Amino acid sequence: MTSERAALIARKNETIRELAGIRRRLEAAQQAADSGAHPDRLSFLQAEFGRLQAEEAQLRLAIDRAPHPPLTLPAPSRVAEQEQPMQEKFDVFIAAGYDPDKADPLLEAAGVDHKSLVPVAGKPMIWHVVRAFVESGRVGKIVIVGLGPEHGLDFGAPVHYVPNQPSLWASQNAGVRRLQEINPDDRFIIGTTADIPLLTGEIVGWFVEHCQPFDRELYWGIVPEDVMVRGFPDSKRSYLPLREGRFCSGDLYLGKLSTALHIQTKIRSFIETRKNVVRQLWLLGPAIILRFLFRRLSLDDMLGVAQRVFGITGGPVILPFAEVGMDVDKPFQWEQVVDYLARHPEHPVNGKEKGRREEGMM
Incomplete structure (x- = not known):
């Protein structure tokens, strides 16, 4: 060592x-x-x-x-040969839908007609998200919900398009079902949104590695408040106070395809109230509300909720990256992302030479 x-x-x-x-x-x-x-x-x-x-x-x-010392590995045993290999690549869907009939100050400020096309470092937000997955080396098929070939984006990798959907729930539902059409085999897939332009391949890889050994049906990323405040002190994110600390969503999800299909109806209300912690707690019942009010709600309680409400095993992955918690919904958040990149010229989004890794994408 x-x-x-x-x-x-x-x-x-x-x-x-x-x-x-x-x-x-x-x-x-x-x-x-x-x-x-x-x-x-x-x-x-x-x-x-x-x-x-x-x-x-x-x-x-x-x-x-850190560098590893050279290892001499023993020959694999017959038992090891029979073990199922751990999944290395993951199909992903990216929710990029929007409501064309709803006035959006962000679109007006950016001068575009689609939220995922808001420019960051000279490229649309969705471009940075796709490139992060490609550069992670952990991606298989990519499905984008809410865009099409007519938008003329070159991601340097093949993508599958699904027409725009009227809500985030409809977008992720359409994305999951498109992945099922592409390949009906049950497997782990990844879901995310198009409005986290600071996502990097390193973050994607870190998230996947810390979901291992994939012994639960669903994983979701969360970011501690102190991590967010250090990176974006004025982000105004909504935090869930738990006994272990305060956390916001990290907008990265990894779960089995069968699980994603199974929970679609039950999860709709939670997606529609994702910006309102109190309303989400209300959906979970009086016991959870009381623990929340008396500041006794814990991460273990949330795991129990996943089992009780959705009938699945799940677990949060605590992410030490503020970038994945900084989604761009409003003009001031867009400005903060631009300012952040100005302060961090070393960030991969800032003109880093983008690889064109396409292996495993076809």
Whole structure:
């Protein structure tokens, strides 16, 4: 093991120990806060817990990047030969639909007639999202819902188009069913939206790796508040307060095709209320509402909700990347993305030479 890698692993293990200690202190502080004592201490510990989670995720990424020593691997056993290989490439659908009859200040500010065509670094937002998946090396087929060949976009990779749909739920539903038409075999697929132009291949790869070993039916990305605030202090994102910290959506989802088809009807209300935390909690029932009001709602509670409401196993993936939480819905968010790129010329979106990796796309 290289000294750099060993040092990173030691730091990660120390962070995990700190997380365990903070978790115990959080439980004690929660009990005290329930009786009206030391609410500030609880807030501090929640913030510290979120910070350490993000730090652990960053250390895991650094360990992945650190050089590995050469290994001499034993010959695979007969049992290993019979194991199913882990899925390497994932078909993806990108929801890029919009309402042509609805006035949108973002379209007026950008001078375009379609949200996914809002320019960022000289290219439409959807272009950056597609390129992120292509450059990750983890993509198979790509389905875009809401655009067509008539828009004349060259992604440097083949894509399948689905006509515009009237809502986000209709867009993702159409995307899932188009992937089923392309290949009816059950497999893991990825879903996302066209309005996260700062997505990179590195983020996609990191998300996929941290969903492994793919032993649940659905994974979704979430971003800690402190990560978002460091990257975009004025993003005005909606956060769900949990015992472990406050989180917003990361707009990346990985799940089995059969699961995506199964939950379509049940998930519609949650997609339509995605910007309103209170309304979403209302859909989950009184027990969840009470835990939320008394600041006792946890990530484990949300996993139980996935099982109880949707009948599936699921889990969140905590993302240490503010970029994936910065969706562009309003003019001020577009301005923040442009300003962010001006402050970070090293970001891949800023004129980086885009690869034309197409293997596995046909």
